[in-house]
Amino acid sequence: MIQIHCPYCGETLPELEFAYAGEAHIDRPESPSAQTDEEWAEFLFMRQNVKGPHFERWRHVHGCGRFFNAVRNTITDRFYTTYKAGEPRPDLATLLEEDNK
Amino acid sequence: MSKHISSLAPSVVVDTAAARVAVSQMIGRISLRARTNENGGDLAAVGKAIGVALPTQIGGRAKADGIEVACLGPDEWTLLVSLEQIEKVEDALAALYPSLPHSMTEVTGREVTLTIEGPQAAELLSIGAPRDISSIKVGQARRMLFDGATVVLWRDSETSFRMDVWNSFASFLATTLETGAKELAAELA
Ligand SMILES: [Zn+2]
Numbered sequence: 001m002i003q004i005h006c007p008y009c010g011e012t013l014p015e016l017e018f019a020y021a022g023e024a025h026i027d028r029p030e031s032p033s034a035q036t037d038e039e040w041a042e043f044l045f046m047r048q049n050v051k052g053p054h055f056e057r058w059r060h061v062h063g064c065g066r067f068f069n070a071v072r073n074t075i076t077d078r079f080y081t082t083y084k085a086g087e088p089r090p091d092l093a094t095l096l097e098e099d100n101k
Numbered sequence: 102m103s104k105h106i107s108s109l110a111p112s113v114v115v116d117t118a119a120a121r122v123a124v125s126q127m128i129g130r131i132s133l134r135a136r137t138n139e140n141g142g143d144l145a146a147v148g149k150a151i152g153v154a155l156p157t158q159i160g161g162r163a164k165a166d167g168i169e170v171a172c173l174g175p176d177e178w179t180l181l182v183s184l185e186q187i188e189k190v191e192d193a194l195a196a197l198y199p200s201l202p203h204s205m206t207e208v209t210g211r212e213v214t215l216t217i218e219g220p221q222a223a224e225l226l227s228i229g230a231p232r233d234i235s236s237i238k239v240g241q242a243r244r245m246l247f248d249g250a251t252v253v254l255w256r257d258s259e260t261s262f263r264m265d266v267w268n269s270f271a272s273f274l275a276t277t278l279e280t281g282a283k284e285l286a287a288e289l290a
Contacts, residue, residue, distance in 0.1 A: 001231070008175050009159045014231035017246050062246040064159050064174035 002077055006060045007068050007084045013060075021057035023047045024069040025089055050074055053092055058082070071095055108213040108268040115279040117286035120219035122278045124271075125263070129187040130212060131180040133194070135203035142201035150193040151180075160241045162255070171242035171255065179253060179265070184209075213271045217278065218261040221285045226254070226262065228281045229274070248277045 002015040029035050029043055048054075054074045059067045071080040071090065080095045114122040137144045148154035153165035156172045163170045168190065169181040182190050187207060194205045217225060223234045229248035237243050242255040250270035255263040266274050 011236065016231040062251045063244055065177060065244070066174060 002079070004058065004070070004079060005082050006063060006066075007082050008064045008066045009060065013063065017060060017062040019059045019061040021059050021067060024055040024057045053080060053096065055089060057085075108210075109271050109275060114215070114275045115282045117219075117282045118289050119221035119285035120217060120225045120278075120282045122225075122275065122282055123216050124275070125214040125216055127184065127209070128214065129182040129184050129190075130208045130265075131182065131187070131190060131194075132206045132208050133178045133180060133203065134176055134205075135178075135201060136176040138201065140200070142197075144201070146197055146201055147194070147203075150197050151190050160237070160243050162240060162242050171253065173242075173244045173253065210268075212265045212267055215264045215266060215271075215275060215278065216261070217264060219282075220260055221282075221289075222260045222262055225278060225281045225285060229277055230254075248274055250274060 003012045004015055004018050005012045006018075026043070029039070032040065035043070051074055053071055055069065055071055057067055058070050059065070067085050068082055069085060069087070069089075070082040071092070072078065073080070078099075080099050081090055083090065109124045111124050111126050114124060116122075133147075135144060135147060144155055144157070151166075151168060153163050153168045153170055155170060155178055156163045159172050159174060161172045167183055167186060171179050173179055180190065187209065191205065191207065194203070197203070219225075226234045226247070230245060232243075232245050237254060237256045239256050239258055242253060244251060244253050246252075247254070247264065250266065250273070252270075252274070253265040255265075257263065264274070
């Protein structure tokens with residue numbers, strides 16, 4: 001079973017306690033009514049569908065309840081890191097370099 | 102106060118050499134969501150108002166004046182109080198609302214508590230919990246998964262636990278624990 005580190009609980013716990021919640025770092029437009037239909041559709045539906053390291057949201061649903069962000073390899077399911085919601089996107093090159101050590 | 106609609110009545114579910122599982126008496130329950138805000142509202146005020154300081158570490162517990170608190174999330178607590186105290190605690194929290202906006206909901210009727218005790222209590226819990234029970238230390242509590250349902254588990258000693266369960270899952274989880282306790286006892290025999 002995959003083990004996921006919850007940045008709020010500070011514990012590494014079984015995947016079963018967590019729920020996947022889609023791609024991370026997608027900002028809701030500040031004024032939705034100013035958006036064209038195409039722009040709004042882009043925000044709602046269009047995702048990168050990454051093959052490899054992916055920035056994504058998870059929720060510790062059967063635990064502290066919080067959403068947080070993770071970088072996971074969609075091929076190997078390896079988690080490079082997890083971090084609290086609102087924290088900046090970590091540098092991918094640095095993460096991969098650290099992971100190779 | 103919300104009355105319980107359908108929950109297990111206080112009783113012994115199973116009592117074996119491995120573990121004893123029982124349904125506890127009804128107790129007052131309050132769910133609290135709050136956080137220190139930019140306008141000077143301080144979480145510490147909650148502790149002063151209700152007489153027990155809120156633990157801020159997830160899984161941390163505190164107890165005083167008949168009120169028992171567990172920290173479930175970064176801004177979430179569950180409070181166990183006697184039925185007579187519910188109103189007093191609610192009033193104390195409500196008085197804080199202007200300076201510390203928060204969400205307080207009485208959920209007495211939502212849950213029932215199972216006690217799980219005995220030499221193999223921790224092992225019994227491991228049949229339904231994906232997480233390692235030994236990672237929950239004596240004197241801590243956690244919200245976690247047990248046999249498909251979200252529960253709050255309080256560890257009172259190495260061999261005694263309390264499990265807060267939503268009513269709709271209670272009889273199902275009690276059956277899981279009953280089966281497990283009997284199987285563990287059969288292995289001992
Ligand atoms: Zn968590």
